[in-house]
Amino acid sequence: MRVELKNVGFTSGEATFLEEISCTIEEGQCVLVMGPSGSGKTLLMKIMATIIPPSSGEVRYDGVLTATMSDRDLDHARLRHGFVFQDAALWQNLSVLNNLTLATQYHHPRRDPGEVQRRVRTLCHSMGFTEDLNQRPARLSAGERKVASILRAMMLDPEAYFMDEPSSGLDAATSDRLLRTLRDLKERGRTLVIASHDSEIASQLADWILVIDQGHLLAFDSVQNLVRTDDQRVREILVDVFDLSSTYDTDILDILGSSDDPFA
């Protein structure tokens, strides 16, 4: 699934949150969205996923302008991707199981329930999710809720994934499983757009990096090019988001340099 943004902007009242953002995410690519807190990463991801319409500019899926799609077509276009929210955003009035199966039941009401159950079990096993699926999300920890949100996004095996801080709040073992899952998705040609400050994800998965600051696109380039950038602000942001206190060249190159061979 190819996602194209052209001069995308977002304003609310007098405030401007995003300005003139253009980028093209090719099918099967893994793009890491980076920027300081409040820079507009989440908003940008939601606009990419057509959850929020932009105030200006256009979003295209495989060359088709989403703004001209009918409501039905837009719903179907959204089925082509999964979205993991920063705060999980599980439906509180449904059990965890229903959170995972609702979209399947809604879009494929005649699908064999046994097949759906098997899919749930397989996904839960892959992410090491062993909690009782009949309980409500409120009883889960923040990390478990995040895992459930990732599982929900994977249920329909979409072509693309938008993940907002997928590894935040996860313990080391679950983070490892997440990394393996993401690697598997990438191997299967899924498009991944991930807002994350996780250096493991950056080093092992990212093909391109999108750097955003105060609603402005500072850089959108391949990892190889970005590590050689002269832009001081981009360097500062990458150093900040990776929480490194030493020099750009040594540490960032250490982190991102291995992405030439992400599966090494």
Added chain:
Amino acid sequence: MVLIERIGKRAFETGRGFSYAMGFFFLILRESFFYIRQRKSRRVLTFQILFTAVEALPVIAILSLGLGAIIIIQGVALLPQFGQGQLVYTILITVITRELGPILTAFIIAARSGTAIATELGNMVVSHEIEAYMANGISPISYLVVPRFLGVTISLVLLNVYFNIFGLLGSYFVTALLATIDFRDYFTNLLNALTVVDVMVSLLKSAVSGAIISTVATYYGFKVEQASTEVPVMAIKSVGQGFILLITANAFLTVMYYLWL
């Protein structure tokens, strides 16, 4: 100049809000049509009817029984003094079936279910659950609003019938404890006073009221933007605005009834 500017700005915002609300209403009507045609899961609709209609039965019963009894007691005591004893049945039909049945059930449901719907949807907006529905290709209008719209409308029509049954029939038994009224005379006179038009007008008022309550409640629920503190504010607004629209719509239909029939 500042005052004119403020009035103009307010008028512009009201106009924009009205056109948005009308667009929202027509979107609900369109999605309701698809919902009925597609025969998708009725789980949310069933729960809405259960919550709106079934759980409101005791309140409606008490209210209609009391009201019916008061009208009969007052009518039987006062009207014969003016030689108009037979009018008690016409008054019962006019007051209970045509006027108070639809509006009182609507007030109860607006206060009870309207607030609940606005609060529930508002909280879902704050916790990004609405966005999660969209991200999963599930239209919030189709999945959340339409079942509530149909559920509240169907419930209100049913509750109005229930209100009438208790108000007209149940109140007889209450009154029979206090005064001697012939059972056969009572029902014969009541049915003579009741016309098909009365029933149709009453049901139409309930259906319109149900549509108003659910549309206003869901509209204000979705108007919550990001803070949980907005939720009670919008819930209060939905009740206030709902009451105003209910009174206006009921008055309009009553005027239409007297003008055309």
